[in-house]
Amino acid sequence: MLNLQDLYQEVILDHNRNPRNFHTMEDATQQQQGFNPLCGDKLSLYLNIENDIIIDASFVGHGCAISTASASLMTDAIKGKTVAEAKAMFDSFHQAVVEDNTDAEKQLGKLAVLTGVKQFPSRVKCATLAWHTLQAAMEDSDKVVTTE
Numbered sequence: 001m002l003n004l005q006d007l008y009q010e011v012i013l014d015h016n017r018n019p020r021n022f023h024t025m026e027d028a029t030q031q032q033q034g035f036n037p038l039c040g041d042k043l044s045l046y047l048n049i050e051n052d053i054i055i056d057a058s059f060v061g062h063g064c065a066i067s068t069a070s071a072s073l074m075t076d077a078i079k080g081k082t083v084a085e086a087k088a089m090f091d092s093f094h095q096a097v098v099e100d101n102t103d104a105e106k107q108l109g110k111l112a113v114l115t116g117v118k119q120f121p122s123r124v125k126c127a128t129l130a131w132h133t134l135q136a137a138m139e140d141s142d143k144v145v146t147t148e
């Protein structure tokens, strides 16, 4: 039987091998670049936001398994959410990967598979890169997001 750690591992590997929403978007209303110099993770995030609702989300880029899986899971999770809901998810996610916060973790559903990175502080930025990029995209920033 799989233990929880193995299950988490399996989800991350699956999303790394077959990232969801891995494509550019022609009708994107926002586009944002993110870069994690510590690991070399790079991504471009695309959003189509209408009336404050994230209609569609996608990304392209290259990075480690954690950053790719995080972007894959995130783009799946935010589709159909309002901008405010996506921001609340970012807050929960951020809290859950930097500290033991079971309340925040419970809000995350599937995204909780990435909270294991808190045991590896150098990988936290890999897990949060997509989210910081999302945050900047929703704020219409035109600067490249770096995690430093």
Ligand code: ZN
Residues within 6 Å of the ligand: 036, 039, 040, 041, 063, 064, 065, 066, 067, 125, 126
């Ligand atoms: Zn990385």
